[in-house]
Amino acid sequence: MRIAALAAGLAAAGLTALALGTAGYAVPPPADAATVVAMGDPVRSTVPSLMADELRFDPPLAGELRLVHPFRAPASPWGAGHRGVDLAAVVGREVIAPASGTVTFSGVVVDRGVVTIGHAGGLRSSLEPVDPLVRAGERVSAGQPVAVVSAAAGHCAPEACLHWAVRRGATYLDPLDWLRGYGPIVLLPIDGPG
Numbered sequence: 001m002r003i004a005a006l007a008a009g010l011a012a013a014g015l016t017a018l019a020l021g022t023a024g025y026a027v028p029p030p031a032d033a034a035t036v037v038a039m040g041d042p043v044r045s046t047v048p049s050l051m052a053d054e055l056r057f058d059p060p061l062a063g064e065l066r067l068v069h070p071f072r073a074p075a076s077p078w079g080a081g082h083r084g085v086d087l088a089a090v091v092g093r094e095v096i097a098p099a100s101g102t103v104t105f106s107g108v109v110v111d112r113g114v115v116t117i118g119h120a121g122g123l124r125s126s127l128e129p130v131d132p133l134v135r136a137g138e139r140v141s142a143g144q145p146v147a148v149v150s151a152a153a154g155h156c157a158p159e160a161c162l163h164w165a166v167r168r169g170a171t172y173l174d175p176l177d178w179l180r181g182y183g184p185i186v187l188l189p190i191d192g193p194g
Contacts, residue, residue, distance in 0.1 A: 055121045056180035057098035058142055060164050061087055068161050071174035083172040084126070084165030086155045095147040095162060097140040098125050098175075106132040112152040125175070126165045129154040 059065055066088035074081030097117055104124065105116040112129035117140060119125065130147035140146055155163050166175045 057178045060095050060098045068156055084163050085175050086161045086163050089149045089160050089162045091151045091160050093149045094145050095127050095130055097144045097146050099142045103134045103136050103138045106134055106136050113150050115147045122168050124167045128163050
């Protein structure tokens, strides 16, 4: 009941809460801090899933995830925002397919390597900056290595990180909402359902 009240209070204050599995709920950190997203064996929510399990993703990095920059939806298609999440990483760290699909792009965009994978339900995930291990047209399985984090400057320069974006059509979505066993946050009435 207290978590629902806290989430309702955050929403009323205009703050966004991140679902962090067994770690509870937290307000996104300031830009200079990192949030640990526990990715062990999460406690499944008792709230029915709003998305089919085949439309859920696993993290593109194995082990503990550290969120460096959260998703910030732009107010308009051309507006400012952060169209994905940045996850702390080291150069050479293996990047895995977050779900099965077909590689739709594998190459360089401007000055960094990018791998984009088309998934079920019209979803696409893009990973950068990476050194690709796969080619366009290749079918990949969830958890299959598709790239390694490259030394190219990315969103966290001079530090290394992996930028993970998820899109449906031209609309960018928060990748954390699509993680298997997590999000999206569903606010319940303080007095309980019904």
